[in-house]
Amino acid sequence: ILNVEQSPQSLHVQEGDSTNFTCSFPSSNFYALHWYRWETAKSPEALFVMTLNGDEKKKGRISATLNTKEGYSYLYIKGSQPEDSATYLCASMNYGGSQGNLIFGKGTKLSVKP
């Protein structure tokens, strides 16, 4: 089984702080990298899907970058708000097995204090 690692495991920030977290994934046979936002008692919601090395995607105050050669992606949140509190998951799709096999990291739990 391929490993997808996320760091930090949890993060506590103050409202207004900008923050970022990391997703590391196998760079060999890379196909796609997904980011999801998961609020407590809800289901994961898609943020981004990235496929190309150097990809940068943005959605409001949240953005992500992708480095497929070294196998990492960063998620940035600018000016964190309490409603950003959630667990952020990344997931990697790699060739070799099947394109449908999606491996999730354990997530970064973000808490934003007002």
Next chain:
Amino acid sequence: EAQVTQNPRYLITVTGKKLTVTCSQNMNHEYMSWYRQDPGLGLRQIYYSMNVEVTDKGDVPEGYKVSRKEKRNFPLILESPSPNQTSLYFCASSDTRQGDVQPQHFGDGTRLSIL
């Protein structure tokens, strides 16, 4: 409204009693998948299906079966449930347009407790 619907949302049952968790999507998606979520382990893929009549094992398929006879439905079957299958289960679907990887849409989850 575009959605992935799982049933039941909650179930408490006993070891060995066969059960099925249904999953249905109304977005005409080719791809569907089942995950389980356990504390400290994150989401782990059980089975997935790239299209009708095509299913593949994920990372933790033992003790589970699936079928994909129609595009919209992807039931998860536990033939002889055991306590280690107590978990929160999610079904997800996505489009698979060629050359363009699509994000997954998740259902609301099914919490199974097997005593």
